[in-house]
Amino acid sequence: MGEVIVVTSGKGGVGKTTTTANIGTGLAALGHKVVLVDADIGLRNLDVVLGLENRIVYDIVDATSGSCRLRQAIIKDKRLEGLHLLPAAQTKDKTAVTPEQMKELCAELKKEFEYVIVDCPAGIEQGFKNAIAGAEKAIVVTTPEVSAVRDADRIIGLLEAAELKEPKLIINRLRARMVKAGDMMSIDDMIDILAIDLLGVVPEDDQVVISTNKGEPVALDEKSLSGQAYRNIVKRIRGEEVPLMDLESESGFFKALRRLIGLK
Amino acid sequence: MLDFISRMFSKENTSKNVAKERLRLVLVHDRANISPQLLHSLKADLIAVISKYMEIDEDALEVNLSSKDTQVALVANIPVKKMKRAVGD
Ligand SMILES: Nc1ncnc2c1ncn2[C@@H]1O[C@H](COP(=O)(O)OP(=O)(O)OP(=O)(O)O)[C@@H](O)[C@H]1O
Ligand SMILES: [Mg+2]
Secondary structure, three states: OOEEEEEEEOOOOOOOHHOOOHHHHHHHHHHOOEEEEEOOOOOOOHHHHHOOOOOOOHHHHHHHHHHOHHHHHOOHHHHOEEEEEEEEOOOOOOOHHOHHHHHHHHHHHHHHOOEEEEEEOOOHHHHHHHHHHOOOOEEEEEEEOOOHHHOOOOOOOHHHHHHOOOEEEEEEEEHHHHHOOOOOOOHHHHHHHHOOEEEEEEEEOOOHHHHHHEEEEHHHHOHHHHHHHHHHHHHHOOOOOOOOOOOHHHHHHHHHHHHHHHOO | EEEEEEEHHHHHHHHHHHHHHHHHHHHHHHHHHOOOOHHHHHHHHHHHHHHEEEOOOOOOOEEEEEEEEEEEEEEEOOOOOEOOOOOOO
């Protein structure tokens, strides 16, 4: 029996889809059987981030409404054994799937997959309610900005009200230089304010954009800092203890850089 | 020394500290689920109670939630116009 994890944020554009794609890719790279569910109906994105946009025939609405069998709607990645995608419908809206259907869907998927990761739409309305309906665990993504952290706080409250206890936090797009200059909230600041456990920190990284351009998640890029950050997050999801990368102090950053280019 | 103080001072005023303080304040309101209507009726009740004892400037009355460190406080600024004469016994 697998587990169902929803990736959510409240505020739009903070990195839910990027996070979902990279966690899925990272888990599959370690040999796990994973399915990523795009619950952002009407704004399909996860397919392009994964580079699978040309392979879609059926989608989540076809599968839940019975227009096709679930198996037919799931796309198998050709590069990574174990990575699968259940795409969102692009022409329907958030009400095309009900929370009950979502629960059934997740229950079905976790019989076959070790990890079912659901990419949640932005907002707190029906799309959010659907996306969390079948989940047992939740990951909240935020960026180090007042509005994103505020929305994360609201989401944490809603998750807890929905019995999704102890959500874990991912801080995305942290800029070490700005934190050091006192112009960006630090990891500690946000943990202090939100009072939840940290799952990981992903730096602001051009490689994320470059890899998204190509449809190859950055978690597969051995040389990038963000790729390393996602691989660490994946290990923590598997229950391994991995220390946080030192992104905040400049020396740590350069140390990591030196290590990456093999200067030790 | 002066340099040290000014450094301390500038540290206090970094934009991240401003962000953190604003966030803290806004979350106090969010979490307490205090709506403007609720604050409004709280104000009205306060006026009714306090007016029994003193004359206050209702228009200048301010009631807000504020947070310092981990403490949340209800801060009311209620200008007193006149004390009522103690009737005594
Ligand atoms: N660590 C990062 N460094 C640089 N760019 C990033 C990083 N994380 C995400 N981005 C970029 O930010 C943009 C938004 O990311 P993404 O689509 O994952 O957000 P989202 O939360 O899924 O958005 P939506 O709410 O619209 O679904 C993308 O262009 C992505 O490439
Ligand atoms: Mg998205």
